[in-house]
Amino acid sequence: MKILEIEGGNTLSGTVRVSGSKNSAVALIPAAILSDEEVTICNVPEITDTKALYEILKYLGADVTKNSESIVIEPSHIENKEIPARLSKKLRASYYFMGALLGKYGSVKMCFPGGCSIGARPINLHLKGFEALGATIKEEDNCYIVEAKELCGANIYLDFASVGATINIMLAAVKAKGTTVIDNAAKEPEIVNVATLLNNMGAKITGAGTSTIKIRGVSSLKGCFHEVIPDRIEAGTYIIIGACCGDHLKIENIIPEHVESLTSKLQEAGVKLEIGTDSMIVTRADHLKAIQVKTQTYPGFPTDLQQPLSVFLTQCQGKSKIEETIYENRFMHVPYLHQMGADIRTKNQTVTIIGPTQLIADEVVATDLRAGAALIIAGLIARGKTQITSVEHILRGYEQIIEKLTSIGANIKEREI
Secondary structure (H helix, E strand, C coil), rough: EEEEEEECCCCEEEEEEECEHHCCCCCCCCHHHCCCCEEEEEECCCCCCHHHHHHHHHCCCCEEEEEEEEEEECCCCCCCCECCHHCCCHHHHHHHHHHHHHHHHHHEEEEECCCCCCCCCCHHHHHHHHHHHCEEEECCCCEEECCCCCCCCCECCCCCCHHHHHHHHHHHHCCCCCCCEEEEECCCCCHHHHHHHHHCCEEEEEEEEEEEEEECCCCCCCCEEECEECCEEEEHHHHHHHHHHHHEEEECCHHHHHHHHHHHHHHCCCCCCECCCEEEECCCCCCCCCCCEECCCCCCHHHEEEEEEHHHHHHHCEEEEEEECCCCCCCCCCHHHHHCCCCCEEECEEEEEECCCCCCCCCEEEECHHHHHHHHHHHHHCCCEEEEECCCHCCCCCCHHHHHHHCCEEEEEECCC
C-alpha cells in the first residue's frame, strides 16, 4: 500500500506548471474512436484515469501510441464488444464509451462504471438522452445494453445541467440522422473542448459553452490534431496551496477566467493575486477574512474545489460556510480535518468552519480524489508529519503532484508500507 508523508510548515515558492485537464481528457479519449482515421491528442495528463482509458481502447482493438504529452489513437481496427467490469469499474468516465460506441455502431454493451464514492451519481440523464435519439436500453447482469436500429436527432431537455450527460449525448448524436438540440446543457469549458475536437473531426456542433447545444448529424468523421485545455481544478488546487503557504508561488499554463469563481472568493478573503494572461502569482496573506461559498454548476464555484478550499478556510478569521449543492457525500474529509484540530461543524449539506486554527499532523485517509487534495493541503500547513493513505485516489487526477510539490519546496514523499 502506498502512503504519502508530508512534513508541514514549509513556505512554497517557485513555479508550478498545470497539466492538461483530467475531466477533458477522459472524454476526449473515448470521443476519438468516432473518427474513421487517426486522431492525435496532445497535453494529455499522465494519470491513472487516462491509463485506464488506454486499456479500454486497446481491449477494443484500437492502436494507441503514447508520446511524451500526446497520444495517437488509430480506431480503424476497433471491435464493438462488451466492456467488462474489470475495465469499466476503474473510473467513472468509462461511461463515455457508451455514447461513442453507440454513435459509431448503433449499439454498446458495457458494465457499470466506477469512480469516487462522493454520492449518488446516476446516469439516468445519459440514458434518457440515448432513448430520445431512438435507442432501447436494458440492464442485465450489472451491464447496460443500448441498441438502436437508427439514431435520429431529437430535442432533449436535461433536468440537471450534467457535464457527463451533455458530453455523452453529443457523442451519440454527432452521426445521428437529423439535428439534435440539448437544452439546459452544462456549460463547462471541458464541454467546449470536446465539441472542438468533434468539430475538428468534421462534426457540426454549435452552442457549446451555452445552455443550448445543436448537433447536426454527419455521416463520417475524419482524423485531426487536438489539444487538451489546462486543468482548472488542478490550477485551483495549486492556487489554494499558494494562498495557504505560498511566497510568490507562480502557477502557469492556466486560463484565468476558468478559475474566476475561486479567485474572486480568495480575493474576498484577503488573498493577494497577481493575475496574468496565462499565469498567476499567489502569496499567503495575514489576517484572512471568513467567506461564504455555495457550489454550483459552471460558471459557479466548482464542487471539485470546495474540499481543498475548506482547508484554506481553517486559516481565516471568523465563521466561514460552504454549502454543497452537487454531491451529498462531499464532506468525507471533514472527520480527518477534525483529527488535525480543525473546528468544523456539519449540518445537512453545509459546513461551518471557524478559524483560524493551527492544524496538527495526523494519520488520515484520502476517501476520494478531491478529499485527498484537501488533506495534502492540510498536511502542508500542519505542524508535524502527516501520513495519508489510499493515495491511489489522488494519483487518479493529479499528474506528478509529488514531483511538482517537491520542486517548489514541499517536504513530501511517497512510500510503500
